[in-house]
Amino acid sequence: MSKLWGGRFTKNTDQLVEEYTASILFDKELAEEDIQGSLAHVTMLGKCGIIPEEDAETIRDGLHRVLGKIRRGEVEYAVSDEDIHMNIEKLLIEEIGPVGGKLHTGRSRNDQVATDMHLYLRKRVVEFVGLLHRLQTALIEQAKANLDTIIPGYTHLQRAQPILLAHHLMAYVSMFQRDAERLMDSYKRINTLPLGAGALAGTTFPIDRHFVAQQLGFDRVYENSLDAVSDRDFIIEFLADASMIMMHLSRLCEELVLWSSTEFRFVELDDAFCTGSSIMPQKKNPDVAELVRGKTGRVYGNLVGLLTVLKALPLAYNKDMQEDKEGMFDTVRTLQGALRLFAPMIETMKVNGERMREAVNQDFSNATDIADYLVGKGLPFRQAHEVIGKIVLHCIQNGVFLLDLKLEEFQQFSKLFGDDIYHVLQPETVVNARNVYGGTARPQVEGAIQRAEAATAQTLAWFEELSAKA
Numbered sequence: 001m002s003k004l005w006g007g008r009f010t011k012n013t014d015q016l017v018e019e020y021t022a023s024i025l026f027d028k029e030l031a032e033e034d035i036q037g038s039l040a041h042v043t044m045l046g047k048c049g050i051i052p053e054e055d056a057e058t059i060r061d062g063l064h065r066v067l068g069k070i071r072r073g074e075v076e077y078a079v080s081d082e083d084i085h086m087n088i089e090k091l092l093i094e095e096i097g098p099v100g101g102k103l104h105t106g107r108s109r110n111d112q113v114a115t116d117m118h119l120y121l122r123k124r125v126v127e128f129v130g131l132l133h134r135l136q137t138a139l140i141e142q143a144k145a146n147l148d149t150i151i152p153g154y155t156h157l158q159r160a161q162p163i164l165l166a167h168h169l170m171a172y173v174s175m176f177q178r179d180a181e182r183l184m185d186s187y188k189r190i191n192t193l194p195l196g197a198g199a200l201a202g203t204t205f206p207i208d209r210h211f212v213a214q215q216l217g218f219d220r221v222y223e224n225s226l227d228a229v230s231d232r233d234f235i236i237e238f239l240a241d242a243s244m245i246m247m248h249l250s251r252l253c254e255e256l257v258l259w260s261s262t263e264f265r266f267v268e269l270d271d272a273f274c275t276g277s278s279i280m281p282q283k284k285n286p287d288v289a290e291l292v293r294g295k296t297g298r299v300y301g302n303l304v305g306l307l308t309v310l311k312a313l314p315l316a317y318n319k320d321m322q323e324d325k326e327g328m329f330d331t332v333r334t335l336q337g338a339l340r341l342f343a344p345m346i347e348t349m350k351v352n353g354e355r356m357r358e359a360v361n362q363d364f365s366n367a368t369d370i371a372d373y374l375v376g377k378g379l380p381f382r383q384a385h386e387v388i389g390k391i392v393l394h395c396i397q398n399g400v401f402l403l404d405l406k407l408e409e410f411q412q413f414s415k416l417f418g419d420d421i422y423h424v425l426q427p428e429t430v431v432n433a434r435n436v437y438g439g440t441a442r443p444q445v446e447g448a449i450q451r452a453e454a455a456t457a458q459t460l461a462w463f464e465e466l467s468a469k470a
């Protein structure tokens with residue numbers, strides 16, 4: 001069979017042009033969605049009397065047969081048929097004869113491909129909300145198990161103030177909650193149907209777009225046919241959301257890489273999530289964390305790539321837009337890979353609480369609290385800051401820490417010091433003193449965990465409802 005659009009041509013397509021313009025090698029990933037969309041479209045054609053009902057029935061039957069063949073791997077796609085849409089149409093005509101040619105009535109590949117992409121991303125977005133939920137659950141479990149574990153909190157990667165490990169982990173739960181909410185919000189825009197826009201201007205056939213939308217589970221249809229076929233905002237939005245998730249993951253990766261180093265020894269990642277060295281037998285490398293960190297760059301690249309493709313593109317469809325796919329598929333795969341591995345990696349991570357405690361005991365992260373102590377005794381904060389600075393310097397010069405100082409030594413710097421300073425300086429006291437909403441005191445972190453569990457239960461409910469639908 002020749003080209004589906006071959007009528008106005010007198011020459012065959014140049015072989016290299018055929019290869020260059022074809023998208024079948026990557027858009028074959030849209031086969032299921034393409035058939036899903038076609039089934040709804042042809043049902044509508046029959047219902048509206050645009051084609052006879054029995055033809056619609058034959059075509060539906062043919063599409064199901066083609067789908068079966070694709071699923072069983074019995075289909076060989078042809079580069080000469082350019083993309084998944086024309087490959088499937090050809091397969092359909094081979095299956096049921098010329099009546100298959102009625103499927104494309106009132107439709108263009110422009111509104112067809114946009115519909116496929118909406119169907120595809122809609123599923124993925126739901127899946128990612130589910131995967132984020134799994135990761136949040138793993139982090140919350142680790143937080144609950146570490147409500148008594150104190151670590152140094154850092155700014156500038158310098159020890160700043162002691163915090164609960166649970167508090168640190170819950171910061172990531174908050175980030176992933178925002179990510180899940182962003183995806184859920186984007187779903188509204190993804191779940192809009194382009195089909196019926198035709199090539200760009202609509203169609204002369206009396207189609208029923210709302211009927212198609214309803215069959216496919218779309219909440220609404222695009223208002224404007226030009227916008228319907230040339231909108232790729234929903235993909236860009238997804239790529240931006242994915243970039244943000246990878247950015248969050250890569251920050252956590254960086255901490256895991258640091259924390260599992262010999263210098264820190266705060267955590268140990270499970271053997272199942274690390275790899276060895278081909279030359280250094282002692283090595284256990286946090287490869288997964290490193291790779292997620294590394295792949296973040298490519299995910300950003302896909303976002304910037306598509307933004308650039310769309311920049312200054314005139315309305316409506318342009319072939320440039322075929323470039324929306326590879327980056328999107330790549331981002332979906334990369335994010336799936338990262339999120340699927342991350343939850344079990346966090347679940348199986350061993351926390352070295354003793355080592356964390358040792359670190360906390362050997363730093364000056366309780367210094368702010370002596371200043372607050374002197375403020376409590378009436379000294380202006382600025383003066384207190386100065387006094388403590390001198391005490392810290394004294395400690396550094398003598399190779400000791402604040403808790404090693406005798407009361408007389410404290411009193412050499414200020415007469416306001418009393419015996420109670422030793423209680424104030426205990427890491428537990430320091431942590432629990434930050435008893436403000438959102439702070440690291442244990443009751444606050446417990447409250448935060450409860451609220452996070454309520455919020456993630458809601459995202460889980462959303463995921464369950466929509467994955468049943470998709």
Ligand code: ARG
Pocket residue numbers: 023027083109110113317319321322323
């Ligand atoms: N393979 C094309 C794409 O992905 C489908 C749309 C083609 N439309 C056209 N007018 N050539 O963008």
